[in-house]
Amino acid sequence: MYEQLSDDELFAEVVRRRATDEPFGGPLGTLVQRWNRPARYVISKIQASYGRGSPADADELFQDAVGKFLDRGLDQFRGVSQQMPGRSASPKTFFLRIVKHVAIDFYRRHREELAAPPSDPDDAMEEPPSETARAVELGRRREERAEAQELYWAAFARLQQEHPKEASAWELYHHEDVEDHEECARRLNISVVNSYKRVSRAQAYLKLYLLDLQRESPGEEA
Amino acid sequence: MNTAAMSRYTARRQQLTAGSSSPGVVLEVAGDLLRRSRQVGTEGVEDALRGLGRREVETWLQAQKPQALQPVLLRAAEEAVEVVLDGGEEAEMWRLSAMEGLAARDRAASAVVALVAWEALHGPLDGEAARNLERFVEGLGKLDSALRPRARWFIPLNPQRRQERDLLEPAEQDKAWWFSARAGCDDLVATWTGGAQSSTPHLQGCADCRADIADAAPVDSPPRRHLTEDDLWRFDMGLMSEDERSRVDAHTARCGECAQAVLALGEGDDAIEDALEMEEGDAGLSPAARTSRAPVSQRPLAARHPEHREVLEERREFRVVLVRERQRVRLLVQPLAGRTVTAAVFLSPGRPSLKPSNGPEGLSFDLTTASSTGARSAHLSVQAGNETMEKDFAF
Ligand SMILES: [Zn+2]
Ligand SMILES: [Zn+2]
Numbered sequence: 001m002y003e004q005l006s007d008d009e010l011f012a013e014v015v016r017r018r019a020t021d022e023p024f025g026g027p028l029g030t031l032v033q034r035w036n037r038p039a040r041y042v043i044s045k046i047q048a049s050y051g052r053g054s055p056a057d058a059d060e061l062f063q064d065a066v067g068k069f070l071d072r073g074l075d076q077f078r079g080v081s082q083q084m085p086g087r088s089a090s091p092k093t094f095f096l097r098i099v100k101h102v103a104i105d106f107y108r109r110h111r112e113e114l115a116a117p118p119s120d121p122d123d124a125m126e127e128p129p130s131e132t133a134r135a136v137e138l139g140r141r142r143e144e145r146a147e148a149q150e151l152y153w154a155a156f157a158r159l160q161q162e163h164p165k166e167a168s169a170w171e172l173y174h175h176e177d178v179e180d181h182e183e184c185a186r187r188l189n190i191s192v193v194n195s196y197k198r199v200s201r202a203q204a205y206l207k208l209y210l211l212d213l214q215r216e217s218p219g220e221e222a
Numbered sequence: 223m224n225t226a227a228m229s230r231y232t233a234r235r236q237q238l239t240a241g242s243s244s245p246g247v248v249l250e251v252a253g254d255l256l257r258r259s260r261q262v263g264t265e266g267v268e269d270a271l272r273g274l275g276r277r278e279v280e281t282w283l284q285a286q287k288p289q290a291l292q293p294v295l296l297r298a299a300e301e302a303v304e305v306v307l308d309g310g311e312e313a314e315m316w317r318l319s320a321m322e323g324l325a326a327r328d329r330a331a332s333a334v335v336a337l338v339a340w341e342a343l344h345g346p347l348d349g350e351a352a353r354n355l356e357r358f359v360e361g362l363g364k365l366d367s368a369l370r371p372r373a374r375w376f377i378p379l380n381p382q383r384r385q386e387r388d389l390l391e392p393a394e395q396d397k398a399w400w401f402s403a404r405a406g407c408d409d410l411v412a413t414w415t416g417g418a419q420s421s422t423p424h425l426q427g428c429a430d431c432r433a434d435i436a437d438a439a440p441v442d443s444p445p446r447r448h449l450t451e452d453d454l455w456r457f458d459m460g461l462m463s464e465d466e467r468s469r470v471d472a473h474t475a476r477c478g479e480c481a482q483a484v485l486a487l488g489e490g491d492d493a494i495e496d497a498l499e500m501e502e503g504d505a506g507l508s509p510a511a512r513t514s515r516a517p518v519s520q521r522p523l524a525a526r527h528p529e530h531r532e533v534l535e536e537r538r539e540f541r542v543v544l545v546r547e548r549q550r551v552r553l554l555v556q557p558l559a560g561r562t563v564t565a566a567v568f569l570s571p572g573r574p575s576l577k578p579s580n581g582p583e584g585l586s587f588d589l590t591t592a593s594s595t596g597a598r599s600a601h602l603s604v605q606a607g608n609e610t611m612e613k614d615f616a617f
Contacts, residue, residue, distance in 0.1 A: 038497035045493035049486040096497065100490035101458070105451045108483055152440045175447040177472040187465065201307050204414035207438035208303065208375060214437050215371040 002030040011091040015074055032066050035092055039065065039099045046103035053107065061106055065099040155209035163205055169198035170206070227385045231255065231262045238270040245278040246333070249340070253332025256339060257394045271340045279340060280347070283354040288361030291327055292368070295400070298323025299375035306378045306411050321382055324400045328386070330362055331398060366399065373403035374434060380408050407431050413438075446473060449480045458487050485548060496579050534615055539563070539606035540584075544617055551593050551617050555604055556584035563606040569597055576600075589617050 002010055010031045017024035032039075043061050047053030077094045160167040172178050172187055173195070185195040234251045237243045243251070252267045301320035305313050337355060341347060347355055376383060387401040395402050404410075409422045410431045425431045449457070449470065456462050457470055474481040534553075535542040540563050543554040555578075557563040566575035567587045576592075578585040589600070604611045 038494075038501055041497040041500070042490060042493045045496075046486055046490055049489045050482070093494065093498065096494045097458070097490075100487070100494065101451065101455055104454065104483055104486045104490065107486075108479065148440055149445060152445060155441075170444075171447075174444040176469050177446055177476060178469075200415045203441060204303065204307055206441045206444075207414050207434075210438055210441060211374065211434055212372055 002027050005030075007031065007034065007090060007092050018070075018074065028066075028070070031091075032062075032069075032095070035095050036062065038092070038096055042096050042099050043103050046100060046107065050107040052110075057106065061099070061103050064106075065095070065102040068098050068102060069095050151210060151213045152206075154213055155206050158209045159202060159205055163201065166198045166202035166205065169195055170202035173199050227382075227389055228262060231258055231389070235262075235266055238266045245274055245282045248274055249279075249282065249333040249336040250329040251332075252339065253334065253336035254329070256335050257332055257391055257398075258389045259391060261389045267339070268343070271336065271343055274340060276344060276347075276351075279337070280351040280354075283337075283347075283351055283358060286354070286358045286361075288330060288358055288365055291330060291362075292365055294323050294326050295365070295369050299369075299372060302376045302378045307415070317379060317382070320376070320379055324376065324379070324383070324386075327365075327400045328398060331394075334359060334362070335394075370399045370403060373399055374407065374410065374430075376400065377404050377407050377411055380405055404430060410434060446477060448477065449473065449483060454483055454487065457484070485550075488547065488550065495581055499580060535611065535613060537606070537609060537611065539609050540604060542602065542604065542613070542615075544615070549590065549594075551589045553587040553589060553600075553602065553615075553617070554584055555587075555602075557606065563604060565602065565604045568601045568603070571601075593617060 002013075005013070005027075010027045013027040014024045014031065016022075017027070039062055040058055043053075043058045047057070077091060156167065156170075159170070169184060169188060169190075173181070173184050178184050178187070181192050181195040181199070184199070185192045188195065190198070231254055234254060237247055237251050238255075248270050252271055255262055255264050255267050298320040301316045301323070304316040305320065308316060337347075346352065383401045383405050387395050387398065387405055390398055390401070406424065407428060407430065409424045413425070413435055425435065453466075453470070457467070462470070470480075470484070474484050530546040532544045532546075533541060534544055538558065540558055541554075541556045543556065545552050545554055553567060555563055555565040563585065565578065565585050565587075567578075567589075568575055569592055576587045576589075578587050580586075589597075592600070599614060599616045602611070602613045602615055604613075
C-alpha cells in the first residue's frame with residue numbers, strides 16, 4: 001500500500017504517525033527496505049576502509065542505524081535540513097549518513113580487539129602454552145592500561161571539581177592537543193603567564209590526586 | 223636547635239598550672255610534654271594529671287569526635303601544597319595554617335598518651351568511659367590509615383615537620399606520621415610541576431619516591447581526548463566552530479585512530495554518492511534529473527579537507543583534474559559545454575581500464591589503491607564529441 005508513495009511522502013507519514021502516537025512500522029519498514037541496498041553498500045565501503053567486517057555485522061549495523069534514525073534522526077534531520085539546506089536534503093541521504101556513522105563508530109569501538117594479532121593455527125598447534133600465555137599477558141596489560149586510564153580520568157574529574165580553572169587549562173593544553181601557551185591564553189582569555197601557571201598547578205594536583213586514588217584502589221597490594 | 227618549636231612547648235607548660243585550663247587542654251599539654259620528655263621535660267605533668275577528676279575526664283571523652291580531624295587534615299594537605307604552588311607572599315600564611323592542621327592531629331595523640339598516664343595514676347576507666355576511650359583511639363586509627371598514605375601532600379612543610387619530629391621521643395616519632403612520614407622526601411616536590419626531572423640521590427634511593435614518580439607518570443604524558451561519536455557527527459555535518467575544527471585537525475595529525483575515522487567519513491561520503499548514483503542509474507534517471515543532491519562544493523567533505531586540485535588538461539569539451547585529498551587521489555574528467563565524455567585510465571598496457579564512477583562533477587577514477595600499491599603513473603584516454611586525447615600522467 002505504500003509502494004506508490006515517494007520517500008518524502010513516506011517519511012512525512014512516519015513523522016506524522018510518530019507525533020500522534022500511531023503505529024508507524026508500516027511506512028517505516030517500506031522506507032528502510034528501499035534504502036537497504038544503498039545502506040549495505042555504504043556499510044561495505046566502511047568495512048573496506050577498516051579492513052574488516054562481516055555480513056553479520058552489516059545486519060546488525062543496519063538495524064542500529066534504523067534505531068538511531070528513529071531515536072534521534074527524525075528531529076535532527078529537520079534541524080539539519082533547515083540549517084543547511086542541501087547538505088542532507090533527502091531523508092534517504094540523511095539515513096545513509098547515519099548508516100555511515102553507525103558503521104564507523106562500530107569499527108572504531110572494535111578496533112583494538114579485532115586488531116589483536118591473528119593467531120596462526122600452525123603456531124598454535126606447535127606452541128599452545130606460549131600462545132595462551134601471550135594472549136593472557138596481552139589481556140592483562142590491556143586491563144591494566146584501562147584501569148590506569150580510568151584512574152587518570154577520575155583524577156581529572158576531581159581536578160575539575162576542585163580546581164576548575166586549572167582543569168580547563170589542562171584540558172585545552174593536553175587533552176585537546178593545543179600544547180601552546182599563547183593559544184591556550186587566547187582561548188581562555190587569560191595571560192600567557194597565567195596559562196603556564198594553571199597548567200603547572202594542574203599537573204601537580206593531578207599527580208597528587210592520581211597517587212591518592214592509586215593507593216586507595218584495592219588490588220594495589222597485589 | 224629547634225628553639226622556636228621547643229619554646230612553644232615549654233610555654234604550654236604554664237597551661238598545666240593555670241587553674242583555668244579545661245580538662246582537654248590539660249590532657250593535651252600533659253601528653254605533649256610526655257611525648258617530648260627528653261627534649262622539654264615533664265615537670266608539672268604528674269601533678270596536673272592527679273588534679274584531673276574522673277568525671278572531668280569522662281565528660282571530655284564523651285565529647286570527642288576524631289573523624290572531625292579528617293577535614294582539618296585534608297585542608298592542611300591542600301594548604302601545604304599551596305606553599306609550593308602559590309610561591310608568592312601567601313606561602314608563609316599557607317605554611318602556618320597547614321602546620322596548625324598537623325598540630326591538631328598531634329594534640330589528639332598527646333591526649334591519648336596523657337589518658338594512659340592518667341589511668342596509671344587513678345586506675346582504669348570503666349563502663350561507658352572505657353568504651354569511649356576505645357572508640358576515640360579507634361577513630362584516630364581509622365583516620366590515620368586513610369590519611370597516612372597521603373603524607374606526600376605535607377612534604378612542602380618538611381623543614382618544620384622535621385623540627386617537630388625531632389622533638390618527639392624516638393618511640394613516638396614513627397607513630398606521628400603527620401610529622402615524620404616522607405619527612406626526607408623534599409626532592410619529590412620538584413617532580414610535581416617539573417617536566418624533565420633531574421633525578422637526585424634521594425629520588426633514586428627512596429622507594430616511596432620512586433613509586434610515586436612511576437605511578438604519577440601518566441600525568442607526564444596525558445592521554446588525549448579522542449574524537450567521540452558526537453564529535454564525528456558534528457564535524458561531518460559542519461556543525462563545529464572554528465576552534466573545534468582546528469582541534470580536530472590538531473588531534474588527527476597525531477592520532478592515527480581518529481585520523482582513520484575522519485578518513486572513513488570521507489570514504490563513506492563517496493560511498494553514499496556512489497550508492498545514490500547507482501540507484502538513480504537503476505531508476506533510469508539522467509544526471510540532470512537529480513534534484514535532491516547538493517553540488518559537490520557544498521558537501522562538508524569539500525569544506526573540511528582542503529583538496530588539492532591540479533588541472534592536467536583543459537580543452538574546449540572537457541577538463542582533466544587530479545584531486546588529492548589526504549591519502550586519497552582521484553582523476554576527474556569533467557565534461558564542459560554539456561558534452562558527453564567517455565574516458566579510460568590504464569595503469570599498465572594491456573590491462574583493463576579502471577572503473578570510473580559517474581559523479582556530479584564528471585567521471586571519477588579512484589587512484590588511491592593504485593597509489594598505495596606503488597603505481598605512480600597511468601595512461602588516460604578521453605573522447606568527447608570529435609575530440610580525442612591520449613595522455614600519460616603522473617600522480
Ligand atoms: Zn623519598
Ligand atoms: Zn584520537
